[in-house]
Amino acid sequence: MIRHKKISGSREVADLARKTSSSGLNGKEDSPPQGPPTAVSCSGSSSEGRIYVACDSFLMVNVNPSFSYHAMHSLLKVYGTVLHIRLLYDKDFPSNRCYVMFLSCDEVRLAVEHVASLPLAGSGFKTELLHSRNISDSDTDYIPSLFDHHSENSVPEVRQIPPPRWFVAYYRNGSENFIHASRYLAKEIGTILEGNQKKYGKGVLVRAKDITQARMLQHLPCPTDSMFETVKAHPTFDYSKGCVYSQDLYEFPEEEILAMCPSSVQKVTKMRNSTNMVLLTFSGSTLPDRVHIGTINIRVRRFVSRPFQSFSCYGYGHGKSSCKEASRCGNSSGLDSHF
Template sequence: MENIYSKNDERSTVSSPWMSLCSLDSGDGNPQSPKIPDWVIKVLQQSKRTLVATRTDKKSISQLCPLFLEKAIKQFGEVNDIVRRKDGTMLIEAKDNTQAEKLQSINAIGDCEIKISLSTAQNTCKAIVYDSDMIHWDKEKLLESLADQGVTEIHNVKTSPRNNIHPNRSRNAERTSTPTFIVTFNRPTPPQHLKVGWLTIPTKEYVPEPIRCFQCQRYGHFRTSCKSTAICSRCSEPEHRPGPCKQDYKCINCEGSHSAAWKGCPVYKEELEIRKIGHRFKIPLLAVKKIYKSY
């Protein structure tokens, strides 16, 4: 897989959370400080300047008049960016850490109570564990017993039978449990292992797969919200079901000679690296992607 360092050849050595998450070996057994590309350094610098605004009544903050929102925010100066999100929250990028701290003091817009804070992801994390016997354990009892280790949720990854001719049918088929579990913790970083009775189960960093639309084959959204024309994942032409496509491969994302679903696609790799950095440093993906695209 293409390394994130390939984004920019100019590298710097910095002290950051990155140090605790990766290291390089000099070849003689002595670890060296990792070389951090400029775009990742910028992500780290921005990590404490990206805020999320929410309403305490759980309604969409976008329903508030943008004039009042702007007035409340601008009392602390101009911000770099404000973005509405589909989940009803608002992403605010402050100019610096001082401004970010001041913005977090805003608790109301008119009669509406709001909260501006670092993303809740700052205090949570996920990890992957593999254990085939775990499928048979009582989930509620397991959650209760792991609460003192910070576990708040356990999700079993399930798969559907593959059906290349009728993919819609395969997605609606009965899903089968796998030995893979995604565990959520109420802490910034996951432990190296879970202790379940006498068992010690190692954990692995969780990075969700990039989202690819099965309608237009582009990344970043689901088919349910796509308004584009349906595209064949094999040849990039307008979809021509029924029956499997026999045209030459052409990826709609990079125009390479492969399917849009191929995980070796350079665009897929780019999306995956953006997600790795976003989840590793608890920064909204939209903010990470904006920095990545600017380099």
């Protein structure tokens, strides 16, 4: 049960604000000059200056129970930016209550002046100005900005791609002594953990132990007198690919699916010739068993790409443009010259 601290003088504050506003608009030219207005807060205190109502929230009592959060937000957002909405149906209170928080005090005053004429006002409808600091937070609060985040005009989130951890240091002459190469790398980037380097073709495969060492490998100098010609991130070891199957997700565009994914997902691709397969590219070489996408907790299956195939000879390992074999029939594997 939410307990709120009742603020004395809240109705007097609203009445005073309305009276002052109307007097400023409807005052005649021959009326005597007004004295300086009085500043009033929610607690009813006053001081010289301008009118100021330090209330950014209000309470509605006897709200129409047929209104959902979304319908209520659609009615209230015309008066300003709604930050929080909370509906309460509690057995200890005979009436329905609704707390609404706006971005500014002026928006709250405008809403209070007009909300009684809206369809959400039930029998015996009442309002009361409040300050948000007197209303405790709740996990059940409706936050409109969370649902408006994926609007058509929203800017896609720019994800920070973590630096790669796997690198290949290529030898300048094609081959070098592996022990000398290991000592050279340790002198340049610091101690390399056991098992984090090994021979790899015409170079050395190195796994950085932390981000600092990864940055050093990215910018490792390779002068002409060094044994290494260049250092590059490994093309595949720094990410893993997994696929999920969901018709619900497939209906969304790729940008919106990515926005719903955790930060470990760097890329989303909806597979062609499919109605429910979505390919996820994860940072890191470890593929998770399951992933939370929006409100869905879904199983991740390892993605196995189709092998490279020539559609001329139908062999594997090369494409049609570089195929040097004789053309064959895709059905019978017979040479085309036989037909």
